[in-house]
Amino acid sequence: MPPRKRARADAAAASSAPLVALKTSHDVDNPQLQAEAAMWRAGELCDLTVTVDGSAFAVHKLKLAAASDYFRALLPGDRFADSAEHQLKDMKASVFEGVLSFIYEGSCNVPEELLVPLLEAASRLQVAPLAEALTAALKERISVANALSTWIFADRASLPELAATARQHTLKHFADVAATDDFVQLSHEMLSALLASDEVEADEAAVFTALVRWLRAQAPAVREESTVAALLEHVRFSTMSADFLTEHVETEPLMNTAAAFKVLAQAMKEKSFGAATPRTTPRTGGPLNPKWVLEGHDAANVSAAGETMTTQKGLVRVDTLIASGTYEVVFKLTEDGADLSAAVSGFGIVRDNCDRLESNSNGMPNVWWLRRFHRMVYSENHKEGLTPRGYEFPIGAEARMLVDMAAGQVTFFIDGVEVPHKAKGITGPVYPCALSYGRKVSVSIVSVRRLKL
Structure with a gap:
């Protein structure tokens, strides 16, 4: 077996950002594990070559099958009885190298920008300990700038723990997150879930402003009258100040439909009768500003x-x-x-x-x-x-x-x-x-x- 052709990530080498250390909870000081890592680094007794993004990685079938449920299901089949090659598509070489480093050495150091691609790879290859380490690292680094992209990714990748953390950050910093470019990329379903939440930590003026910004960025079909009205149902107009209602809500062109006016009128009617409904109840996360x-x-x-x-x-x-x-x-x-x-x-x-x-x-x-x-x-x-x-x-x-x-x-x-x-x-x-x-x-x-x- 020729020496392993190790692909170094150009992005990682060029990046000036600090590296994130990911470690397994397993005993990496075990002599057998250290010997396996040394053999991998030296390219000794490797029996499979995995090609990723034009780079070849010499590995051991047994090691990969033990660490990755993806390879464990793949390698025992007839296809690999006489084959020593496999190609992984839609993955960067630097990302797969991080996966291999974690499998063999119990740790890897990656730039922050590779955390999400590496988690995608860990989920795809079903390397559970790496996915857990990456989830923890991403949870620690959720910010206003990346909360929505992290939530969207975690929801798509079926990572409920990470999705819940990103969603909570979005709710806690709603007004700031709503000002990011990612906000207008939210799906109708995710936006509706946000607006309906009692945990939004923002006043209702900020909620309405965010919704209007999202609607203006959508295609005309999305701004259809009934769709707009359905989203407006989640806005708690009765908790707004009279000045904001007069100066911003009533003058907003998107409110100039029968369906939108009906939502607003119903909210104010419920307030006048003292009804305790979702439209009249302030959000638990929102500021009360008592006077x-x-x-x-x-x-x-x-x-x-x-x-x-x-x-x-x-x-x-x-x-x-x-x-x-x-x-x-x-x-x-x-x-x-x-x-x-x-x-x-x-x-x-x-x-x-x-x-x-x-x-x-x-x-x-x-x-x-x-x-x-x-x-x-x-x-x-x-x-x-x-x-x-x-x-x-x-x-x-x-x-x-x-x-x-x-x-x-x-x-x-x-x-x-x-x-x-x-x-x-x-x-x-x-x-x-x-x-x-x-x-x-x-x-x-x-x-x-x-x-x-």
């Missing part, structure tokens, strides 16, 4: 500066509608005009359609809340938790609420310590709120997060 609503609910002398609201009287709500799922709401008390013995502030939730407040000795209909004074918990007309004086929480404390709409209850925490009683019996969509009854109170929004739908 104070400075009118209604008997509030007086209300003002807001950024996240902090100050009021003299009444209830002031946040604009985040909670219709289903579980939300975490965190407020910080920054000022209370009364001393601890007569603390006048509280935190809770108020029913969506409550315009005025009526209080009695046991609480207020339509409001579920925690009163700073004695840390009492009110569930509409029922109260629990009367404790000795001095149990009020201090200025600067963080009041955390877990609003669980499925269970119909709110769990309260003060500086991380759970309050023993829960507000129960919640019905209908609600808003987070802060209360004052007669003294100046200032409250800051720390965060509002969707934990699950």
